[in-house]
Amino acid sequence: MTATPxxxxxxRAARVVTEVCAPGVLVIVILLAVGWYAAPGLIGLGWGILAALFCGIVPYGLLIVGARLGWWTDHHVGDRKQRLVPLSIILGCVIAGIATLLVLDAPGAMLALVAAMLVTLVVTLTITVAARWKVSVHTAVAGGTAVLLMLxxxxxxxVTVPVVALVGWSRVRLGDHTPAQTIVGAVLGATVAGFVFRLLN
Structure with a gap:
């Protein structure tokens, strides 16, 4: 679909929701939240920041830089055909994050969380490439974030669950996704991330 002006x-409200609840932002939020829970005080926050560097800050920064350089349409990569490269780059960043956390003997909850992100990303990438269908990464991350907070x-x-619906509405309103793509994204993120996190934690 082509994004509407x-x-x-x-x-404008939909655009604010899309930006405030962007995948990179929510990934950082959930990593800091679980880090804070996984270890006492600033130690847990430190683990969250380290994981966020690999899984949120660097990938999101690369998306922004890539958009400004014209490598893809925008930092949300609205064109499905352009998603393989940025999603693969993010995948590499997350794998590097897991390796770093393993070497540094991070808390189990942090490792389980990043592993859950990795599996969700792989499933999303597979659907995007193999099925040639632009499942919503926004709602996948929002759905996963809500479930991981509850777990x-x-x-x-x-109380964060309605935010997932709000994110889905914003993506449809802006013409970036169909309702089906946002619903599938939310269900995918919630089930895959939740299952992997529960299994490993």
Whole structure:
């Protein structure tokens, strides 16, 4: 689908939701949240920051730089045909993150979380390339984030679930995805990330 211009107040609101809840942002949030839980005080936060460097900060930065250099349409890589390279780069960053955490003997929860991200990314990349279908990475990460928060901190964090629907709405409103692509993304992220994290943690 071709993204529509951001003109109306509703469109602008959708754009804000899309940017605030971008995959790179939510990945950093969940890594810091689980890091804080996995180890006491600043030590846990340090693990979260280290993992976020590999899984969120560097990949998101590369997407922004790539968009500015014209390598892909925008930092969300709206064109499905352009997604193979950036997703592969992100995959490499996450693998490097896991290797680093293993070498440094990171807490099990951190390793389980990054592994969950890796498997979700592989599944998303497979669907994008093999099925030639642009599943929503935004809702996949949002769905995974909501489930991982619940598995880590308990059921009270279920208040974040409506945010997943809001992210899906924003992607459809902006013309970047169909409703089906956002729903499949959310279900995929929630089930795959949740299963892997629960299995390994």
């Amino acid at each position: 951001t003109r109306t107040p509703v469109d 880590t901190y308990g059921s009270f964090t279920a």
